[in-house]
Amino acid sequence: MTDTDPDPAESGGDTSDAPPEPEGEEKPDKGAADDRKPQDEGQDKEKDKEKAEEEENVRSAQDRAADPESAQQWGLFASRMDTAFQAMFGVGASGFAAAGGTANFFLGDTAVGQVGDQNFAGRRRSLEIRVRSGLVAKDVLAQIDEAYVEPDDYRELTRKLEQHQLLFIKARGGTGRTMTALHLLHRSCHEGVRKLDPDARLKSLQPKEFEPGHGYLLESLDPDQAATLKAFHAERLGQYMRDRGCMMVVIVDESTRLPMHEIGDLVSTGFTRVKPDRLLERYVEWGLVGSAPEADHEVLSRPEVKEIIAQLTEEVPARELAKLGDLLIEVAHDRIGFETVRNRYSAAGKAGFGEWFDAQADLEQRAFVIALAVFNDEPVQLVSTAATMLADRFKKLAIPRRGDRSRDVFAVSLTQRVQQARAELANGSQETEFGDVPVTKARFQDERYPQLVLDHVRTQYTQALDVVLDWLLALGSIPNPQVYIRAGVAAGLLSQYDFVNVYRRIINPWAVFGDADQRWAAVAALQVPARLPDYGLQISKLLRHWSRHTLPQLRSAAAQALGTTTSISPEAALKQLRYLARHADWVIAYRVGEAISDLFVRADPGLVLRTLVRWSRDDEFVERRLTALLAVLITSHYVEIQADGSERWPALVWFAEHRPDLRRHIVLLFARLLVTIDFKRRTYVHMKQWVRITRREPAVTRPLARLLRDIGARSGETASIRTHLADWAEDPDGPVTAARTVLEHFDQEEGPQ
Template sequence: MREADPETPPTDGRTDGKEAENSNAKPRGGDTPEPATDISRNPDTAEQDDKNKQDEQTQQPEQTTDDDLLYETRATAASMYDAVDAMRGIPPGARHVFIHATNFIGGDATIGTQVGRDNLGNTTNHRTVARGEVTTERLERIRRIFVEPKVFQDIRRRLGAQSLLLLRAPQGWGRTTVALRALDEESTTSVYTLEPDVELRSLEIEFTRHTGYLMESFGPDQAVHLHRFHLEQLSGRLSEQDCLMIVLLDNATALPPDLGEFLVDAGDPADTTELVRNHVRYRLDRDPAEIFDLPEVGSLLDRYIRDRPAARVLAQLGDELADVADERTEITEVHDRHDAAIGEGFRQWFDEQPSLEARAFTIALAVFNRMPLYIVSDAARTLARVIASEEQPDETPAWPVFGSRNSELIAAARARSYRSTENTIYGEIPVHVVEFTDPSYPPKVLDRVWQEYHTALELVRDWLRTLGSSSDLRVCVHAGVAAGLLSTFEFEHARTVVIEPWARSGTRYNRAAAMAALQFPFLYSDLAPLVSRMLDTWLQRDQPLALRVTAARALGSEIGQAMPETAIPRLRRAARSTRFSLRLAASFSMAQLFWSGGLTDRILSELLRWTRPAARPRLRDTGLRCVLALSRYRRVRTEQGLLEWPVAVCLTGTRREAIIALFARLMESPGHPPDTYAEIQDWVSIAEKDPNLREPLARFLFDLGNAMQDIEILPYHLKEWATEPKGPRRAVQELLTILDSMGRVDSKQLDSKERTE
C-alpha cells in the first residue's frame, strides 16, 4: 500500500499481536468499514462534522487502518527510545523493561488517585504538579555515592529554617544529585520532581504532607516575573504542609535583588577523586584502593580536577574503573577513551579526519550510532556528496567505486562493527551494526560541528531535514533526535527551519521526526517550559490540522509521561475535536500513557470519565476507541502463560473493575461492538494455543456479561467463532464449560442468599 496521509480518517482493521512485536513488520490489515460515528451528533455540528470528514478524506486517496497507525505509534516510540539512548550513551536495552503481568496483577490502587488525592472528586482549584516520585532505589544509590560539596551543610541548615530554596549552579555541577540528597535527608516521607512548566507564582499547586519537591527546570522567562511576594506565598504554603522545595537555577539566570534569603550559590563542586572513588565502591561493594594506584587513573583524575567535567562523566569513569577491577576491560582502553573525549584530544581527532568521506561517516555515525552499517553508510554517502557539491559547486564530484574501505572509515571514526540481527516482515536477518567505542561521542561530534563549523552546520541541518522524510521510520526518528540535540543550542532557529516544517507536513515520517526532535529540548535541557507552551499553541483550533495532530501525538511520548497532569487535559480537549484524525491521535497517546510507568490508574480513571453516558459524544467515542487501542498496543507476559496475554485479562482489583466497565460500554455503544468482538475473538485465538489463558479469560467474560446484564451474548459469539473454518473449537468448548459452571455457582449463591433473607 502506498503511504497514506495520517490526517485521513483511518478505518478499523485488525493487527496480529505477534507481528506487532516485530519492529519493522507491518501489521496485517483487515476489513475496513467506515469508522464508528457518534450516534447522537448535535444537529448544529453534524454538517460541520461531515465537511471536516470530507476535507480529511480528500487529502489522500488511499487510507490506512487504525491498526496501521497504532502500530506506527508503538514503533515510533520504540525507535525514539533507541535513538535517544544511543545519543546519550545509555547501553542498549537499559531502559527497555518488558511489561510483565505482575505489573498489573495485584495492583489494587484506587482509580483516579494521584499523589494523595482523587482527581475526579476534587473540587478545589489546586492541581497536582508532581512529575514523578523519585524511587527509593535511586535515593539509596545517591546516598552511597554521595560526596558533599562545601555548600551542602549550608543547604541543609537553610532547609531546616525555611521551606523553599533556590540553588544556583551550572549544568553538570551535580546540582540534581545534591538537591535530591538534601531533600531526602530533610523530608520525612518521599521526594517528587515537579513538571517542568509549573509556575512558581501560581497558587494552584497541591502538596502532600511531609514531602520534598524538586524543580529541575526554571528558565529566565519565569525568573523575570518572579518577585519576593510570590516566593513568600509559596514558602507559606509549603510550611503549612511540612513540605520542602528546591528550585534549580543556571548561573546565567538573573533574579531580582530582593530574593537573597531564598538563594544559595553552589560554589565549588564535590571532590572529583572522592566522587569517582564512591562510584567504583558502589559498583564493587568494596574499597577500590588498588585501582587508584594505577598511573593511568592518576593522570585522568589530574586532568578532570583541572578541567572539571559534568558529574555524569565522572560517574561513567567510576563505572568503567569498576569494570577494570573486575577484569572486564583494560585500563588502557578506559584511559584512551577519556583522553580522546576531553580537551585537545577530541578536537584534534575530529578536526584532522583523513578525508571528506571519513568526516561524513563520523557525522553520520553520530546520528545513527548503533544502527546497521548500511544505514550509516548510505547517510554518510549522501552527506559527503552534499559537502562536495558545496566545496566545488561547478563540478560533479567523482567517487571511486573502490574508494575508502568500510574498515578504514570505521577505524577513523573510532568505532567498531559487530554482528546483530534485524527484524523484518519475514523474520530476523543478520546485519552488521556499527557504534562508537566511546558512547559519549555522538553529542560531542554534533556539538563540535555546531561550535566551529557554521557552513557545515547548515549543510548538516539540511541533510537531517531531508532524512526526516525517509520512508524508514528508524532513519527519520534518528534524524529527528539529532536535530533535537542541535536545537538545544539554537532552538528558535531549529524550530522554524526544521522542526515545525516537519510537524506541518502531514506525513507520518516527518511527524515522527518532529516528535523525536522535541525529546532532547524537553527532557534534557532547560527548554522544557518553552516546548510545553509551544505544544499548547500547536493544539489551538486555528492551527493547521497536521500541527495539531503532531502535538497530540507528542503528548503520548516521554514528554506527556513527564507532565501527565498537563498532557491529559490537553488530550481531553483534542478528544472533543470535530477532526477525526486529531481524536484518533489523542486516543493513541492515551493508550501510550496507559502503558507508561505509574500512569495506568490515572488513564483508566480518565477513560471512565470520557466514556460515561453523559459525556460529549465525540469525547465518548474517542475514549471508547482508546480502550481498544490500549488493548491492541501490547500484550503482557505472565508466569503461567505460554504466549503473551491481553492486558485486560491480567488486571486485578479496581483496575479490573475499570476495564470491565469500559469494555461493557464498548459493547453497548452503537458502532463499536464489531471491533470489540473482533478483539475478544483474538483473545480466544490465543487461548486456543495457550490453554492456561482459558480460565482467566472465562472469568473476564463472565464478569463482562454480568456488567452488560446479558450473560447469553458472549457464549453465543463463542459458539459462532468455533464454527468458522479453523475456529478455536477446543478453547471455546472449555470456555463454555467454565462459564456454565460459574453461572451455576452464581445462581446457587443467589438462591442461598434469597433463602436466608
C-alpha cells in the first residue's frame, strides 16, 4: 500500500470545506519560462522575502516542537491547573473522566494522566458526578451504581423511559438529576452511555448518530430549543431510539418553559431529591466498610452528630455532603475530634464565618485573606505580594488622598496575619523548570474557605468586588504561571454568578489584548463554568465564536482552550480544531498541535490519530495538512509513556508496539512526514532522538527498529533511513552505540509486520 492508497482511518469525517477540483487548469508550457518577460525586480525581492519568512516560520514552529522546554512548560501548565483546581474546589481540573490503567502519560517531565481502561479518577465514592461530553467511562457508571440512592419517584421515571425510550426530567440543579439520568440509562442500555454535546439539536439528530444499544444524555436543554419542540420532533426521536435499541434522557432546568401540550407525556416534573440524611448515611456506611472493629460504626447515632444532621437542608450541595461524610469517617476512626465538624457544619459555625471575616482588623488583613483565597497553598511570599497589591487598590478607594496612604511595614507580623486568617504555614515543594524547590506555603485550615471568602465578598461587598475584579485582571498580566493560572481560576469561580460581567471585564480582555500567558489565564477561567451543565452550551458557543473570529489572538485562544475544555466532547473539539487548522498561520498551527497533544492524553489516542490521518491527506487544504503533520511532531516530542515498570517510552513508539490497531496510523503519519519537504529534516532529527532514548531504555530498541522499518517501507525511504542510522553510528557526537544496535535490528527485520 503506497502513501496514496486509501487508509481505513481516512473514510468519513466532515468534508464540507474540502478543496474543489481544479477547473480547466492548463498545464504549464515547458518552454514558457524562456519566453517570459523579466519580472519587476522589486516584486521578485518581495516574493523572495516572503518565501524566506515562511521558511523561517516553518523552522521556528518545528524547532519549538523539538525544544524540551516547550514540552516541560506545557506539562507544568497541566499540573498547575490541577493544583489550582484542587486548592479552590478540592478536585483537580482533570477530575471528570481522567484516564487510568496500565501506563502513565507524561507531558515533558510532568505526569498528566494514564492510558488503559478508562475510569473516574476523583473521589472513590461520590455523591456528585460530573462527566465530560462523549462516552461515559464504565467505572463512572459503576461508581454511580454503588453510590446511588433512589428518589421516591424512581419507578415512575423508569416506567416512562421504558415506555417511550425518551424522557425529559425537569428539575432544579443540585437535586441529583444528572446522577439519576445516568443511573436510569446504565440500567437499561448495556452497550454504554454517551453524554451529548451541549449544542446538540434534538430536532436535527439523525439515526446514524446513535450507536445500537446505547443510552444518551443531554444534560442541559437550551431554553430556545425547548420552546420550539413539537410532538412531531419528540415522536420522531423516540422512533429513532426504538429502531436503534437506544434510550435518551434530557435534563431541563425548572426555570425552562416546555411546550407541555406537545410533549407533556414525556416529561417528569415531580422529581424529588433524596433527603440529605439518607445520602449521608449511605456515604458513611460505604466509607466504614472494611474498617477495623475499633472504628465507631455507629458514629451517625451520636447525639452531637444527629444535631448536625438535623440542621442540613435540601439546598446543601452533594459535594458538601461528601465532605461532611469524609469528616465523620475520620471522627469514627478517632483521627480528628468532632469539634472540627461542628465548626464547619453547625449553624453557629456558618454564621461565625461571616462574623469572622467582617471582624478582620483592617484593609491589609482583609486583602491578605482574599489573596489567600486566590493563592491557597501557594508560597507564602507570593500570597503576601498579591495581598499588598490588593491592599493598595483598596486604599485608593478608601483613602482618596495619596499622602494618607502610608504603611507601617512592621505593624503586623506574618505569623499574626496567618493566624488571623485561620490559616497555617507548611513546608512544601514547588515545581519549576529547574526541578522541585523547597518553599513555605500558606493555606487555610478549612479547605472550604477559598470559595467561602470569594463568595462572601461577592454577595456582601459589591464595591470591594469591583476592586477584586480589577486586581485579578492585573494579576493575569504577570508572566508567572503560578499567578495567571490562579487568577484565571478565581475569575472563573466568580463568573459562575455573573458570567457576562466577568467575561467582559476580565476574560475577553485577557484573550484579545493580552499575550500568550494572559490567554492561558482566560483558558483557565473558562474551565470553571465549563464544569457546570448550565454553562456548557454558552462555553461551546463562545469557543466556536472565537475559532471563527477575524482576530488571530482569539483564534489562538480558542485553540488553547479546545484541548482542555470539558464543556464539549473530544469529537466536537476536534471538529472546531479542524476549522482552525484550515485557516492557520504557524502560530495558530502550533496551538492547534498542542491542543491535539492534550486530547491525545486526556481523551482517546485512537480518535486523535485517525483524525490526523484524515487531515494530512494529499487532497486536504495545505494549511490543514501541514498543521496535522506539525501536530504529529508536537505529540511525539511532548508525550512519553511510563509502562508497567520504570521504562519511559516515546508515546507513539509505545502505541505502535502495543496497539496493533493504531500502528498503521502511526506508520502512515510518519511516512507522510518523511515525504513532505517542509518536515523531512526535522523528522530525521526526531528519529535520531528516538535512537538516543534507547540508551536509557534498551527495551525500546527492537520495537523502534521494527517501527522505522515499517515507516521506510510505507514511505519508500527505507534506504534513506538506513543511511541515517549508519551515519549516526559513525558520528562522534551522535548516539554511536545506540544507533549501531538499532541498525543491527533494523537490518534483521524482513519487512512490515
